[in-house]
Amino acid sequence: MSIPSDLKYTATHEWVRRETDGTMTVGITHHAQEQLGDIVFVETPAVGKAFKRDQECGVVESVKAASDIYAPVGGEVTAANAVLRDTPEAINQDPYGAWMFKLRPADPAEWDGLLDAAAYAKVAESEAH
Amino acid sequence: MLKQTPLNALHRALGAKMTDFGGWEMPLHYGSQIEEHHRVRRDAGMFDVSHMLAIDVQGADAQRFLSYLLANNVAKLAVPGKALYSCMLNPAGGVLDDLIAYFFGPERYRLVVNAGTADKDLGWMTELRGRQRFKAELLPRRDLAMLAVQGPQARSRLWAALPGAEPVSAALEPFHVAFHGEIMIARTGYTGEDGFEVLLPAQAGVDLWRALLDAGVAPCGLGARDTLRLEAGMNLYGQDMDESVTPLESGLGWTVDLAGPRDFCGKAALLESRPERRMVGLLLMDRGVLRPHQRVRSSAGEGEISSGTFSPTLSRSIALARVPRAVADGETVMVEVRDKQLAAKVVRPPFVRNGRILV
Numbered sequence: 049m050s051i052p053s054d055l056k057y058t059a060t061h062e063w064v065r066r067e068t069d070g071t072m073t074v075g076i077t078h079h080a081q082e083q084l085g086d087i088v089f090v091e092t093p094a095v096g097k098a099f100k101r102d103q104e105c106g107v108v109e110s111v112k113a114a115s116d117i118y119a120p121v122g123g124e125v126t127a128a129n130a131v132l133r134d135t136p137e138a139i140n141q142d143p144y145g146a147w148m149f150k151l152r153p154a155d156p157a158e159w160d161g162l163l164d165a166a167a168y169a170k171v172a173e174s175e176a177h
Numbered sequence: 178m179l180k181q182t183p184l185n186a187l188h189r190a191l192g193a194k195m196t197d198f199g200g201w202e203m204p205l206h207y208g209s210q211i212e213e214h215h216r217v218r219r220d221a222g223m224f225d226v227s228h229m230l231a232i233d234v235q236g237a238d239a240q241r242f243l244s245y246l247l248a249n250n251v252a253k254l255a256v257p258g259k260a261l262y263s264c265m266l267n268p269a270g271g272v273l274d275d276l277i278a279y280f281f282g283p284e285r286y287r288l289v290v291n292a293g294t295a296d297k298d299l300g301w302m303t304e305l306r307g308r309q310r311f312k313a314e315l316l317p318r319r320d321l322a323m324l325a326v327q328g329p330q331a332r333s334r335l336w337a338a339l340p341g342a343e344p345v346s347a348a349l350e351p352f353h354v355a356f357h358g359e360i361m362i363a364r365t366g367y368t369g370e371d372g373f374e375v376l377l378p379a380q381a382g383v384d385l386w387r388a389l390l391d392a393g394v395a396p397c398g399l400g401a402r403d404t405l406r407l408e409a410g411m412n413l414y415g416q417d418m419d420e421s422v423t424p425l426e427s428g429l430g431w432t433v434d435l436a437g438p439r440d441f442c443g444k445a446a447l448l449e450s451r452p453e454r455r456m457v458g459l460l461l462m463d464r465g466v467l468r469p470h471q472r473v474r475s476s477a478g479e480g481e482i483s484s485g486t487f488s489p490t491l492s493r494s495i496a497l498a499r500v501p502r503a504v505a506d507g508e509t510v511m512v513e514v515r516d517k518q519l520a521a522k523v524v525r526p527p528f529v530r531n532g533r534i535l536v
Contacts, residue, residue, distance in 0.1 A: 085194075085205075085209075085400065086209055086210050088211075088487040089487070089494075091465075109487070111210050111211065111404060111486060111487050111489075112400065114466065114468065114515075133464075
């Protein structure tokens, strides 16, 4: 199972990378894309919109099902990945490269509340049974 | 404990993602559902459909029995080797199941019914037979495997994989069936493409699957089967129709033979019914994916999507929906998708047939 150790994670299968400018980049994990199957539609949050932690802020749809995306930390959206509009399958091909959006966290300390790779591996494993 | 088909180990060896389908452990896909879909439209793919049940109906009253059991008229099957699609209705006209009836002779038929309804179907058939004292034997054929080989190259690939099959099946018209020894080869399917459905003893099914793999036929899962059948405008039992609706409100009026004096179970109810809804196709004009149970708003009132998915051939979302009768083809309706209203065009299914987009 592919779970990079330099990222943090949520129990709802988002990955989060802290950038040098303090923003956080968000995508969905390898495990998540594998469970969803072929991804055919991605709805990213609007730039400038603010979300609370754990608030719904986007959707990933595969042929099989729709899956909500939640804000891993509270904050304002500073960028959304426009590439996903025409090539949503990029998430299947490169889940840790095909980021969905970037947030400027309202409270940078929320980073510490996210799961590390080992903790997320347990979450993913318990679901894969 | 999920039931397994004779091909279960082969699916696992191919790395299939398995899923529970009506109590059966079946392959959902072998990597990419969309890739499998395209293989069937452009070349040839195969499906293990051994979870479906063949029921042989034999005896002096076989034809009279089926003539009463089924909404379509088996008397249309004049020549042995012909097949007929039909619904089986309850007395209220609700759809108990949809099936294909194969005609081998006046006293010999074979029905192929859905997996999830097989036990219910057998129970109902036994009850109806007893009530009317029909002399017909019902033989569930759990001993058989069933493979669907579909796509523009499906027939030639089957001939390459199964020695002796070509002479008996080369001249088969669509919806006809022939035997090669004990192997039944029918020119039927559930994808909107040419191809065969093959019923054969379990071990022969395992061997044929291997031979088809060697002949370059792509293994395909139930995921691709669902997007293919929806593009082809074909209903899925339990999703597009069930016991609570009649075939007349399910886009299946063409399969109901109300003509003449023949009585069949559900006929009286259908004759009295006043269908207020009809089944239409929807083509999503906005971005997004249509799903079952989403609400449809039209100038004539509300409807509901029964099947919706992303169409790999059209690269956009399509659906089957039950809407008020007054809704016209070509009209634009609005579909409630989460917190949004998305525009969809009403079209007449099928969306795709024989590799060609029709909408």
